[in-house]
Amino acid sequence: MVTSLPFILRITVRIRPLVALSAIALSGVLLAGCASSAPTADESPTAAPVVDLCSAAAPSGAASDAVTVEGEVGQESTATFTSPLEITNLQTTVVEEGSGDPVESGELVTYALSAFNAETGEKLGAIGYDGNPVLPVQISPDNPIGQILGCATPGTRVVVAYPPADPNPGQVYVFDFVSTVPDAAWGEPQEPQAGLPEVTLADDGAPTIEIPSGDAPADLQLETLKKGDGATVESGDTVLVQYTGVKWSDGSVFDSSWENGAPASFQTTGVVDGFRQALEGQTVGSQVLVVIPPALGYGEAGSSENELAGETLVFVVDILGTQHQAPAQ
Structure with missing residues (x-):
């Protein structure tokens, strides 16, 4: 089973590991735990x-x-x-x-x-x-x-x-x-950057994020914590990730796949722009830290009813897989 991101997604996307092969009509036998065209219990x-x-x-x-x-x-x-x-x-x-x-x-x-x-x-x-x-x-x-x-x-x-x-x-x-x-990033650890949130990992790979003192940065900040050796994430890919998101303002966790119990799947073009920028160009197996200002997240305070409007968001994301879009026919 795969969860969705209730906060960071603009749209809800369910994982479909057996994708359409261009114009090829394949059945949905391998939909991972989702509804499919597989026979019902009384048929199989x-x-x-x-x-x-x-x-x-x-x-x-x-x-x-x-x-x-x-x-x-x-x-x-x-x-x-x-x-x-x-x-x-x-x-x-x-x-x-x-x-x-x-x-x-x-x-x-x-x-x-x-x-x-x-x-x-x-x-x-x-x-x-x-x-x-x-x-x-x-x-x-x-x-x-x-x-x-x-x-x-x-x-x-x-x-x-x-x-x-x-x-x-x-x-x-x-x-x-x-x-x-693995269900956590396996890439080569990289030297951390000064001034960014500090990340510590539990034995299972779940991150804890410590926000530094001072004001949040005005621009997007991106750091590769582990460099993976897998495929490169391209624009429009569907990715499988583990993630934890906290608010810069108070360090509180507002969403986490680790707490939800399973990795999440979505298209890079189906998330807020700061999160998209954190994924595209990265390699599978990598772990990235991204600091997303409101302009690249949910806008300034009062711009919407979303509870994250006006917040600078900090994510640690483990990229476990990517699936490129099928060529247009």
Whole structure:
């Protein structure tokens, strides 16, 4: 599950890890815990609640076993099967085992997939490859990612046979489990700047922000606390972040994903301008500190009914993932 930012967002955005592939019509099977076009509980035998991630994976079946896959894990693949492929229930077949530690419930995972029309065999497209990752997704026994992977290890490749769900035909996915992702920034620590708020981190990565004495700066102040090694956030990207926001005036926390219990997802163009500037051009894995004056936040005092109008806002943001916009068709 992913939260929204109730204060900093201009608009509410829900995460959609399985995005539209340009003009390609893909079903919403991998919507992470959100409403989707997946079968309802009475349509899918795998929808029953489970308590163990290892037992969550859908069983193999005649449809998923009938698919032959060519291509390396981590690269776009080719799936061959006799079409139309009859799929009556969600099925998964592991075609290559990964290595390392099994994924645990609640961890963030990244993936890539190639998709095929089960009725025609046509390749619908692929996402997550060629340096264009999708957002990390939290895995659990009762969401679609858990039903595909169970407690697999990174590097695992799974054939997923997904039954028709009106108006979508049945589909076949070649699903690659790329990696697990930390839920806090993992970049290289940088030398802090003098005069800016001081940040200390708890064992789990949650920040505490101490406001210095003196007046708030009139202009936006931006500092990279940790420099990540991932993809660069571009304008209009959808990002996955951890964050804490405090008021310069009294140091009080007004919003925090750490306190809300899960990272937040939104487009960089869907937030106030100071927050946008703090994200675009940064790299995944980075932690940034931004001081946002009212003009780049919610305006001067009295300019609106928003309780943050007139406030200088301070955020510490951990950038956990970014997903670029699909090219316009």
